[in-house]
Amino acid sequence: MYVTIDGIEKSFVNERKEQVQVLDHIDIEMEKGSFVSIVGPSGCGKSTLLYMIAGLESADRGSIRIAGNEVKKPGPDRVVVFQEAGLFPWLTVLENVKYGLLLKKMPKQEAEAKAIDMLKMVHLSNYIHSYPHQLSGGMKQRVSIARALVMEPDILLMDEPFSALDEQTRMVLHKELIDIWKKTKVTIFFVTHNIREAVLLSEKVIVFGTRPGKVKDVIPVPTSTDGVLPDSVTLHTEQRILAILEKEIEKVLKEEMGDDYSFTTNHLHRNDSGDMGSHI
Ligand SMILES: Nc1ncnc2c1ncn2[C@@H]1O[C@H](COP(=O)(O)OP(=O)(O)O)[C@@H](O)[C@H]1O
Ligand SMILES: [Mg+2]
Numbered sequence: 001m002y003v004t005i006d007g008i009e010k011s012f013v014n015e016r017k018e019q020v021q022v023l024d025h026i027d028i029e030m031e032k033g034s035f036v037s038i039v040g041p042s043g044c045g046k047s048t049l050l051y052m053i054a055g056l057e058s059a060d061r062g063s064i065r066i067a068g069n070e071v072k073k074p075g076p077d078r079v080v081v082f083q084e085a086g087l088f089p090w091l092t093v094l095e096n097v098k099y100g101l102l103l104k105k106m107p108k109q110e111a112e113a114k115a116i117d118m119l120k121m122v123h124l125s126n127y128i129h130s131y132p133h134q135l136s137g138g139m140k141q142r143v144s145i146a147r148a149l150v151m152e153p154d155i156l157l158m159d160e161p162f163s164a165l166d167e168q169t170r171m172v173l174h175k176e177l178i179d180i181w182k183k184t185k186v187t188i189f190f191v192t193h194n195i196r197e198a199v200l201l202s203e204k205v206i207v208f209g210t211r212p213g214k215v216k217d218v219i220p221v222p223t224s225t226d227g228v229l230p231d232s233v234t235l236h237t238e239q240r241i242l243a244i245l246e247k248e249i250e251k252v253l254k255e256e257m258g259d260d261y262s263f264t265t266n267h268l269h270r271n272d273s274g275d276m277g278s279h280i
Contacts, residue, residue, distance in 0.1 A: 001029045001030070001031065002030055002031055002032035002033075002034075002066065002067060002187065003028070003029065003030035003053070003064070003065070003066050003155070003187065003189075004028075004029055004063075004064070004065045005026055005027060005028040005029070005049070005053070005062070005063075005064050006027055006062050006063050006064070006065070007025050007026070007027060007061060007062035007063070008023050008025070008026040008027075008049065008052065008059045008061070008062035008063075008064065009021070009023055009024060009025060009026075009059065009060050009061040009062055010022045010023040010045065010048060010052075010057075010059055010060050011060060020212075021212035022045040022048055022212055022213055023045045023048060023049060023059075023212060023213045023214075024212040024213065024214045025062070025214070026049060026062070026213070026214070026215060027215065028206060028215065030187060030189065031187075032067075032154075032187055033185045033186075033187055034187055034188075034203055034204065035181055035187075035188045035190065035201060035202045035203050035204075036188070036189055036190065036202055036203065036204045036205075036206060037190045037191070037192060037197075037198035037201060037202035037204070037205045037206065038189070038190070038191050038192075038198075038205075038206045038207075038208060039192055039193060039194070039195055039198045039205060039206070039207055039208065039241065039245070040193070040207065040208025040209065040210065040213065040216075040245070040248070041193075041208075041209075041210045041245070041248050041249055041252050042193060043210060043211075043252075044208045044209065044210040044211070044213040044248075045208070045212065045213030046159075046191045046208060046213070047159055047191065048213075049213070050080070050157050050159050050189065050191050051080075052064055052071070053066075053071065053078065053155070053157055053189060054074055054078050054080050054157050055071050055072065055073045055074040055075060055078065056074060056080075066078075066154070066155065067154075076104075076151060076153065077153055077154040077155060078153055078154070078155045078157055079148040079149075079151055079153040079155075079156060079157065080148070080157045080158075080159065081141075081144055081145055081148050081156065081157070081158045081159070081161045082144075082159050082160075082161070083159060083160045083161060083163050083164055084164070085132070085137075085140035085141050085143060085144035086144065087132040087140060087143055087144065087147075088132075089131065089132050089133060090131075091131075091132075092128065092129050092130060092131055093119065093124060093127050093128050093129070093130050093131075093132070093135070093143050094112070094115055094116065094119065094128040094129065096132070096143055096147055097115040097118060097119060097143065097146050097147045097150050098111045098112060098114075098115040098150075099147070100147065100150065100151050101114060101115065101150060101151070104151075114150055115128075115146070115150055116128065118146040118149055118150040119143075119146050121146065121149070121180060121183070122142040122143070122145055122146045122176060122180070123142070123176070124139060124142055124143065124146065127139065136169070137164060137165050137166075137169065138165050138169035138170075138172065138173060141161060141162065141165065141173065142173070142176070144161075145161070145176075145177070145180070149180065149184065149186070153186065154186065154187060155186070155187045155188075155189060156186050156187070156188045156189070157189050158188065158189070158190045158191065159191045160191055160192055160193065161173075161190075162174070162192075162197065163192070163193070163194070170197070174197065174200055174201060177201065178201065188202075190202060195238050195241050195242055195245070196234075196238055198241070199221055199234055199237045199238050199241070200234065202221060203220070203221055203223065204218060204219070204220050204221065205218070205219045205221060205237075205241060206218050206219075207219060207241055207244045207245060209244075209247075209248045210248050210251065210252055211251070211252075211255075216244050216245075216248070217241075217244050219237060219240055219241055221237055222237065
């Protein structure tokens with residue numbers, strides 16, 4: 001297997017100096033070139049696991065192997081795209097995308113050509129000399145994706161990359177991301193709290209439960225030969241995931257609300273975007 005996450009356990013010490021277990025024996029496998037999403041309630045350890053694959057966080061127990069090599073630190077084979085684009089405001093779009101290549105001592109002309117190619121792929125050819133503050137949220141996130149991909153990583157780690165965007169922009173970026181994935185064959189590990197997003201984008205959805213984070217289920221997303229799934233199939237898969245998550249969300253709400261919990265249960269329902277408010 002290309003990525004093997006084997007028996008990962010992690011605890012943090014909270015403000016009250018108590019040991020809190022965040023990840024409980026996580027086993028996940030990913031094939032090379034696959035697109036895997038992970039959904040779960042907020043605080044269930046999704047980002048922590050992503051940082052571990054990136055080599056930015058260590059596990060208490062267990063291991064992560066990529067192509068047989070244990071992850072011990074960050075490496076050029078893995079790049080992270082965060083919710084906030086995190087661009088350098090004093091550099092143009094092109095300079096932002098070139099930056100990592102120049103750090104790697106790539107000759108200037110080659111770096112520029114690669115950056116321009118990548119910006120074309122995310123449809124920003126007309127904005128290469130703009131500064132980040134001149135761009136919309138969706139455009140900034142496209143720059144951030146181009147900046148990640150220009151490094152030619154084997155694995156793209158995406159931590160809720162579209163959560164701050166409006167619905168229309170998100171739909172456009174979903175399509176672009178799928179095109180990019182098909183073109184580059186990069187392996188994608190995608191963290192989201194949006195069930196619909198996970199089902200639309202990925203081949204496999206890993207459903208996390210909370211406190212401590214645990215793999216509740218792995219749901220394969222049916223594929224179709226022409227790349228377009230009938231709405232009924234998408235909806236059915238979403239509902240399967242929602243049914244698993246509902247129990248988890250209820251657990252979180254009970255803990256957070258105590259006696260007030262019974263007042264809210266009637267209102268717990270999915271809205272149209274596939275989100276469940278701030279609880280997942
Ligand atoms: N460096 C840290 N120190 C202490 N607690 C942390 C740290 N990082 C994360 N946590 C806690 O671990 C839990 C899981 O966090 P996180 O992985 O960010 O969850 P998610 O991304 O699923 O929302 C949260 O309760 C968070 O407060
Ligand atoms: Mg997170």
